[in-house]
Amino acid sequence: MEKRDGFHSGIGFVLAAAGSSVGLGNLWSFPYKTSQNGGASFVIVYVLSVIVLGSLLCIGEIFIGKWARSNPVTAYKKINKFYGIAGLIGIVGSFIIMTYYSVLGGYTLKFTVNSFQDQSNALQTFSANTWEVVLFTGIFILLCAIIISLGVKRGIENASKILMPVLIIILVGIVIYCLCLGEGVKEGLNYYLNPDFTKLGFKGALAAMSQAFFSLSVGLGILSVYGSYMGEKIKVGRSVFWIAFFDTLVALLAGLAIFPAIFHHQAKTGVALQESGIVLLFSSMPLVFAKLGIAGKIISFFFFGMVSIAAITSVISLLEGAAQFVSQTWKIKRLRVVIVLALVCFLFSVPVAISLGQGINGGHFLSLGDRNLLEVLDTTVNSLLIPIGALAVSVAIGWFFLRPKDRHDLFRPTLLAKKLKEEGLDLGKFTVVFAFMLQYIAPLGILFIEATGIVDAIWPEVGGSRIFSSEGLIIILIGIALIGILFVLYLLVFMKRDTGCNDDEERIEAKASSSNND
Ligand code: PHE
Numbered sequence: 001m002e003k004r005d006g007f008h009s010g011i012g013f014v015l016a017a018a019g020s021s022v023g024l025g026n027l028w029s030f031p032y033k034t035s036q037n038g039g040a041s042f043v044i045v046y047v048l049s050v051i052v053l054g055s056l057l058c059i060g061e062i063f064i065g066k067w068a069r070s071n072p073v074t075a076y077k078k079i080n081k082f083y084g085i086a087g088l089i090g091i092v093g094s095f096i097i098m099t100y101y102s103v104l105g106g107y108t109l110k111f112t113v114n115s116f117q118d119q120s121n122a123l124q125t126f127s128a129n130t131w132e133v134v135l136f137t138g139i140f141i142l143l144c145a146i147i148i149s150l151g152v153k154r155g156i157e158n159a160s161k162i163l164m165p166v167l168i169i170i171l172v173g174i175v176i177y178c179l180c181l182g183e184g185v186k187e188g189l190n191y192y193l194n195p196d197f198t199k200l201g202f203k204g205a206l207a208a209m210s211q212a213f214f215s216l217s218v219g220l221g222i223l224s225v226y227g228s229y230m231g232e233k234i235k236v237g238r239s240v241f242w243i244a245f246f247d248t249l250v251a252l253l254a255g256l257a258i259f260p261a262i263f264h265h266q267a268k269t270g271v272a273l274q275e276s277g278i279v280l281l282f283s284s285m286p287l288v289f290a291k292l293g294i295a296g297k298i299i300s301f302f303f304f305g306m307v308s309i310a311a312i313t314s315v316i317s318l319l320e321g322a323a324q325f326v327s328q329t330w331k332i333k334r335l336r337v338v339i340v341l342a343l344v345c346f347l348f349s350v351p352v353a354i355s356l357g358q359g360i361n362g363g364h365f366l367s368l369g370d371r372n373l374l375e376v377l378d379t380t381v382n383s384l385l386i387p388i389g390a391l392a393v394s395v396a397i398g399w400f401f402l403r404p405k406d407r408h409d410l411f412r413p414t415l416l417a418k419k420l421k422e423e424g425l426d427l428g429k430f431t432v433v434f435a436f437m438l439q440y441i442a443p444l445g446i447l448f449i450e451a452t453g454i455v456d457a458i459w460p461e462v463g464g465s466r467i468f469s470s471e472g473l474i475i476i477l478i479g480i481a482l483i484g485i486l487f488v489l490y491l492l493v494f495m496k497r498d499t500g501c502n503d504d505e506e507r508i509e510a511k512a513s514s515s516n517n518d
Contacts, residue, residue, distance in 0.1 A: 005151045005152050005153050005154075005229070005505075005506065005509065006152050006153060006229035006230065006231060006502075007152065007153065007157050007226070007229050007230050007231060007234065008153055008157065008231060009157075009231075009234075010233075010234045010235070010238070010239060011161075012153075012157040012160070012161055013157075013226065013230050013231075013234050013239055014239050014242045014243055014246075015157075015160040015161055015164045015165075016156050016157055016160040016226060016313075016317075017062070017217075017223060017226050017239065017243045017317075018160075018164055018242070018243045018246040018247060019156075019159075019160040019163065019164050019313030019314070019316065019317065020217045020222055020223070020226065020313065020314055020316070020317030020318075021215060021216050021217045021243055021246070021247040021314075022164070022167065022246060022247055022250045022310050022313065022314070023101075023215075023217075023310045023311055023313070023314030024101065024104055024307070024310065024311055024314070025211065025214050025215040025251075026215055026247060026250045026251040026254055026310065027250070027251075027254045027306070027307050027310055028254070028280065028281050028307070029211065029214075030046075030211060030215065030251040030254060030255065031192070031251070031254050031255035031258050031259065031280075032275055032276045032277070032280050033207055033208075033211055034046075034192060034255055035191055035192055035255070035259065035275055035276075036199075036204075036275075036276060037199060037200050037201075037203075037204030037207055037208070038195065038196040038197060038198070038199035038200035038201075038204055039191070039192055039193050039194045039195055039196055039199075040193045040194060040195035041195040041196060041197045041199070041200040041204070042200055042204055042207075042208050043193070043252070044195070045200065045204070045205045045208035045209070046208040046209075046211060046212055046248075046251075047248060049208055049209040049212035049213075050212045050215075050216065050244050050247075050248055051244075052437075052441075053209070053212070053213075053437075053441075053442055053445055053446075054212045054213060054215075054216045054218060054244065055216070055240050055241070055244045056434060056437050056438060056442060057213075057216075057218045057219070057390050057393050057394060057442065058216055058218050058223055058240045058243065058244065059236055059237060059240045059425070059427070059434065060393045060394065060396075060397045060438060061218060061219075061221070061223040061224045061227065061393045062223045062224065062226065062227035062230070062236050062239070062240065063227065063236050063397070063420075063424075063425045064076070064079070064224045064227065064393065064396065064397065065221075065223065065224030065225060065226065065227025065228035065229075065230075066227040066228065066230050066236060066424070067423055067424065067425075068224075068228065068501070069228050069501055069502045069503070070228055070328065070499075070500065070501035070502055071087065071091075071221075071225065071228070071324045071325040071328050071329070071499065071500065071501070072086070072087030072090055072091065072221030072224045072225065072321075072325070073087035073088055073091070073325060073329070073494060073499045074087070074328070074499045074500060074501050075087065075224055075228070076392070076396060077495075077499065079396045079400045079401065080396070080400045081495060082495070083392070083396055083400065084490060084494060084495060084499070085486065085487055085490040086221075086388070086389060086392030086393075086396070087221050087224075087325075088486050088489070088490050088494060089385055089388060089389060089392075089483060089486055090219065090220040090221030090222070090321070090385070090389045090392075091220075091221060091321055091322055091325050092385075092482070092486060093219075093220045093381050093385035093386065093389065094220045094221070094222060094318040094321040094322060095318070095322050095341075095345065096377050096380065096381055096385070097220075097318055097377075097381055098315055098318040098319060098322075098345050099345055099348040099349045099352055099377065100349070100352045100356075100373070100374045100377050100378065101311065101314065101315055101318065102137050102140050102141050102144075102315055102345060102346075102349050103133065103137050103349050103352050103353045103356060103374065104278075104311065104374075105137065105140035105141075105144075105308065105311040105312065105315060106133055106134075106135075106136035106137030106138075106139070106140045106349075106353070107126070107127075107133070107136070107281075107282055108140075108304050108307045108308040108311055109136050109139060109140050109304075109308050110122075110126055110132070110133075110136045111282060111286065111300070111304040112301060112304035112305045112307075112308050115289075115297055115298075115300040115301035115304060116297050116301070118290050119286035119289070119290065119300070120286055120287050120290045122282070122286055123278075123279070123282040123283040123286070123360060124360065124361060126282075127356060127357040127360040127361060128357050128360075128361050129357075130353060130354050130357055133353040133356075133357060134349075134350055134353055137346065137349050137350075137353055138346055140308075140311070140312070140315070141315075141342050141345055141346050141349070142342070143312060144312055144315045144316050144319055144342070145319065145338050145339065145341075145342035147159045147312075147316050148316055148319050148320055148323060148334075148338050149334060149335045149338045149339075151334065151509075152229045152320075155316075156316055156317075156320065159313070159316070160313055163309045163312070163313055164246075164313065166306075166309065167250075167306050167309045167310060167313075168246075168250070170302045170303075170305065170306040171250060171253050171254070171257070171306055172253070173302065174257045174299060174302060174303055174306070175253050175256045175257045177257075177295075177299060178256070178257045178258075178260045178261045178264075179256065179260055181260055181261065181264040182264070183264055183267040183268060184260065184263035184264035184265070184266055184267030184268070185260040185263065185264060187263045187266075187267070188259035188260035188261070188262060188263030188264065189256070189259065189260060191259055191263065192255045192256070192258075192259040193255075202452075203456065203461060206449060206452050206453065206456070209445075209449050210382055210383075210386070210387070210449055210453060213386050213387070213390055213449075214382060214386060215247055215251060216243070216244065216247055217314070217317065218386070218389075218390055218393070219385070219386040219387065219388070219389030219390035219392075219393065220321065220385065220386060220389050221321055221389065222317045222318065222320075222321045225317070225320055225321045225324050226317065226320075228324075228502055229502070236425060237425075237426075237427045237430075250310075257303075258280070258285070259275075261285070261288045262275060262280075262284055262285075262288060264288070265287065265288040265291055268291060269291065273287060273288070278356075278360065281307070285300075285303065286300065289303070319338070319341060319342065319345070322341050323337045323338050323341055324505070325499070326340075326341065327500075327505055327508070328499065328500030328501060328502070328504050328505050329494075329497070329498075329499045329500050331500065331504060331508055332508070333508055333509065333512045334505070334508075334509065351366050351373055352373045352374055352377070354366050355367050355372040355373035355374065356372050356373065356374050358372065359371075359372030359374075359375075368471045368474060368475070369470070369471040370471070371471050371475075376471075376475055376478075379457055379472075379475050380475055380476075380478065380479040380482070382453070383450075383453035383454055383456070383457050383475075383476070383479070384450075384453075384454070384476065384479040384480070384483070385479070385483075387446050387449055387450035387453060388450070388483070390442075390446050391443060391446045391447065391450070393438075394438045394439075394442035394443050394446065395443055397416075397420075397438050398416070398435070398438035398439035398440075398442065398443065399439065401416060401419060401420070401423075402415060402416055402419060406419075412435075412439065413432055413435040413436040413439055414432055414435070416435035416438075416439065417431040417432040417434070417435040420434075420435065454476055457469070457472040457473075457475060457476055458472040458473050458476060459472070460472060
């Protein structure tokens with residue numbers, strides 16, 4: 001029999017999962033959220049969230065996939081028949097992220113290609129030119145689709161093995177360059193890293209926690225998809241240690257490049273640049289590069305190239321999540337599924353591209369009040385879908401993995417630890433701590449994040465006081481309606497239906513390749 005498709009080496013798995021985790025969340029939103037929420041104090045809460053909650057959920061999610069060797073819907077169904085809904089919510093959530101992430105991916109490609117021109121005003125002109133944005137978004141999706149269509153080993157593992165080391169090398173090079181800029185560097189570092197707990201506050205701490213989830217790609221079943229392809233011998237605990245390490249390292253390093261560069265520009269020109277939102281990446285950074293002469297053009301090329309790589313490896317994982325489910329459920333060949341999904345994603349990304357361009361240039365077409373479609377989708381995913389998915393992981397493992405009678409036992413963490421070891425998740429002495437955390441701490445912590453995330457969306461804090469936001473309310477209601485529709489769809493269609501597993505996929509691919517050989 002032909003060798004199974006899947007991750008062949010531990011390092012290949014770690015790099016692919018780190019590829020999913022390391023993305024725009026690290027290179028862009030982490031640095032600016034840190035600077036806005038009290039510098040080092042935000043970093044401390046972030047790192048704690050990664051260690052105490054994020055990594056444990058990653059272990060849980062990867063384990064579910066590895067144990068079930070199937071897509072997340074089937075995997076959760078194996079734990080409890082109603083639970084497959086969590087897998088479905090994750091897949092739809094991944095698809096939503098993919099639509100807006102690909103537009104940003106298109107932007108990064110465009111800024112890479114045009115690095116050798118002056119891009120000081122490029123954000124306004126490019127974003128308003130919808131056809132060009134759509135073209136670059138299309139190219140970006142096509143690149144991801146090509147990698148995925150080659151399969152897990154030949155496509156995802158091989159691409160990650162090349163792209164991730166390249167990303168790290170470029171990032172370290174850029175950090176060294178930026179730290180050596182001289183004037184303004186100290187102020188930049190100060191702004192980025194000086195702890196200010198008054199600026200962090202409760203809101204900042206919550207932002208750090210949800211940023212940790214998004215950054216680790218946890219809660220949407222993506223890690224469980226990758227886990228389902230990991231070889232028996234690859235260790236879950238050790239892999240997650242390295243994934244979380246890379247993810248956090250890249251986030252921290254990104255800030256060490258961006259803020260010294262921005263403050264250097266300010267010291268040289270006297271002009272303060274905006275450090276947040278889309279403007280930071282596509283307007284402030286090009287302004288910095290434009291002032292650095294030929295070196296700036298080269299750095300710009302590597303900088304945006306690096307961001308493009310990070311975005312590609314994340315979108316690969318998002319597309320893989322949806323592709324695996326569709327292929328296994330309807331028993332269709334990977335290539336066909338990938339082509340259709342890429343096209344659908346492309347179609348959905350067009351309104352996002354239009355709305356974003358409008359937003360940047362002051363228009364409101366295809367937006368909800370003053371929020372463009374990208375912000376609407378991002379809020380839905382981060383305040384609703386990801387916390388629900390994360391909660392699902394902890395409750396599925398923490399409670400439903402136990403036999404019903406053991407759920408009432410006083411020693412349930414110990415019983416769960418024993419059961420997990422039998423099923424192949426051995427974290428040594430730490431297994432009991434893991435079991436305890438997943439049973440009690442994680443669900444409570446996530447419920448708290450979820451509740452405050454919703455409150456924050458509906459009553460955002462503006463200038464120290466909370467005001468009601470009808471747009472926020474609409475976003476949350478749309479999210480709840482979406483979950484309701486998915487729930488009905490799950491009960492009517494997917495709960496009873498066979499939703500397939502990795503073995504089915506092997507069979508389909510084997511059949512397809514043997515009929516090609518005939
Ligand atoms: N973790 C990615 C980032 O930091 C985004 C992502 C979220 C990818 C969820 C897959 C799943 O940019």
